Amino acid sequence: MTVEALMGRQIADYDPPVRGDPITGERYYAQRWADAEWAHVWTKVWHVGGMAADLMDAGDFLTHNLGRESVVMVKQADGSVRAFYNACLHRGYRLAWAEVGGAPQLVCGYHGWRYDPDGTLAHVQDPDDFPGGNPCGKHKLSEIRCEVWGGFVWFNMDTDAASLRDWLGAQVHDHLAQWGMEKMTRVYAVTSDVPCNWKIVRDNFNESYHLPTLHPEIATVINDRVEDCEFRIYPDTGHNMMRMPGLQPSARYPTHQVLDLPLAQALEYWELDPKAYEGNAMAARDAIAQQKRKLGAAKGYSHYGHMGDTEIVDYFHFTLWPNITFTMWPDGVQLLRSEPHPTDPERCIFDHWFMAHRIGDTDEVIGPNGPTPLEPVDRERIVFGEKTLGVVADQDLSVAIGQQLGLHSKGFRGGILANQEKRVQFFHEKLNDVCGIHD
Ligand code: FES
Ligand SMILES: [Fe+2]
Structure with a gap:
């Protein structure tokens, strides 16, 4: 890519320079990269551990496995949540196994110690049989950082880490807050072990250059033409954001003024006459935005009251350093995440969740897979390839395996990126710096 080239609609403050480091294939399969990432990335950043709504009463807990580590997050009597490494102090057996559970005490399944x-x-078998006497009350599980925000429980294994708010940065924190994620319900949550390095998924979500090839069907309602999108890189935190105009056909194509069915239906829903937009489809977005302002509250979209004019129609695609993507729809949010596999750098754990607002008294929401019941769901683990991870996510992951193969080739020489892929370049240069690998 051209070093320091501007992206479409890039604001200078959010356009940090890049050096043009080659993006080597080795980083996608070498153990030394996985080791460096564990030491310098995964154990230093904030992670989403689960849904705060799953923790109602004291003793309710969530577990989340990350690499070889496991964390248990427990609701306290005062309403706060604390997080601990999920390992028994006695001989190291993993304490909690359920992803969501609850009990007055955490009980180890090996020798019955209780916490x-x-x-x-709080309890051990044969307490007087220990040198120094009864160990109860003298030991605590190893605690790590924990915060609740945006409807999620977050943890950080770095006890010296900045607060979650500081890690998000004021701009991203305040911007994300507009959507009121804490009032949403997680209606879809699938997880799969996917045969590619976690960064292949990251790269994919750090650019929209692949949309015409992989997701041609969304061109009728999302305008991905680079000149019409807005890109931000937040240099201090490493997060980034892309805004794509929604309810607008892609201006890439000569047919962009042709009104297609999904947009016609949206016009009708917002009490506009689709006929008035035939041959003028690009104008639908602004008209619907005005109707949303006018009719939103009455139609049950009270959350629009906290959102800006573009937020109520467009798609805001935030990627938090290093591995969480929040794609904000006007009425919901997708979490798209890749985490390292416990042992194999050529695999990762992929999550696709959808959280949605309730609209009026409807018991259904429109999610990534179409109409979806508005009821909380647990995370479903699926075998990759046997069941869908969401239509668009399937399209994204369909190329990931082939890329994992190609990146091993001697013929791959470190990437040739378009300017609009600058977020990919920035991500890898930050990773190089954080991991201290520059060869
Ligand atoms: S390892 Fe937990 S009680 Fe022994
Ligand atoms: Fe995609």
Whole structure:
């Protein structure tokens, strides 16, 4: 790519320079990269551990496995949530196994040690048989950082880490807050072990250059023409954002003024006459935005009251350093995440969740897979390839395996990126710096 080239609609403050480091294939399969990432990335950043709504009463807990590590997040009597490494202090057996559970105490399945919700060892078998006497009350599970925000429980294994708010940065924090994620319900959550390095998924979500090839069907309602999109890289935090105009056909194509069915239906829903937009489809977005402002509250879209004019129609695609993508729809949000596999750098754990607002008294929402019941769901683990991970996500992951293969080739020489893929370049240069690998 051209070093320091501007992206479409890039604002200078959000356009940090890049050096043009080659994006080597080795980083996608070498153990030394996986080791460096564990030491310098995964153990230093904030992670989404689960849904806050799953923690109602004291003793309710969530677990989340990350690489070889596991974390348990426990609701306290005062309503706060604390997080601990999920390993028994006695001989190291993994304590909690359910992803969502609840009990007055965490009980180890090996020799029956019990821990209070604050991590204090509360019961052991044969307490007088220990040198120094009964160990109860003298030991606590190893605690890590934990915060609740945006409807999620977050954890960070770095006890010296900045707060979640500082890690998000004020701009991203305040912007994400507009959508009111804490009031949403997680209606879709699938997880799969996918045969590609976690960064292949990241790269994919850090650019929209692949849309015409992989997702041609969304061109009728999302305008991905680069000149019409807005890109931001937040240099201090490494997060980035892309805004794509929604309810607008892609201006890439000569047919962009042709009104297609999904947009016609949206016009009708917002009480506009589709006929008035035949041959003028690009104008539908602004007209619908005005109708949303006018009719939103009455139609049950009270959350629009906290959102800006573009936020109520467009798609805001945030990628938080290093591995969480929040794609904000006007009425919901997708979490698209890739996490490292416990042992194999050529695999990753992929999550696709959808959280949605309730609209009026409807019991259904429109999600990534179409109409979806508005009820909370647990994370479903699927075998990759046997069941869908969401239509668009399937399209994205369909190329990931082939890319994992191609990146091993001697013929791949480090990438030739378009300016609009600058977020990919920035991501890898930050990773090089954080991991201290520059060869
Ligand atoms: S390892 Fe947990 S009680 Fe022994
Ligand atoms: Fe995609």
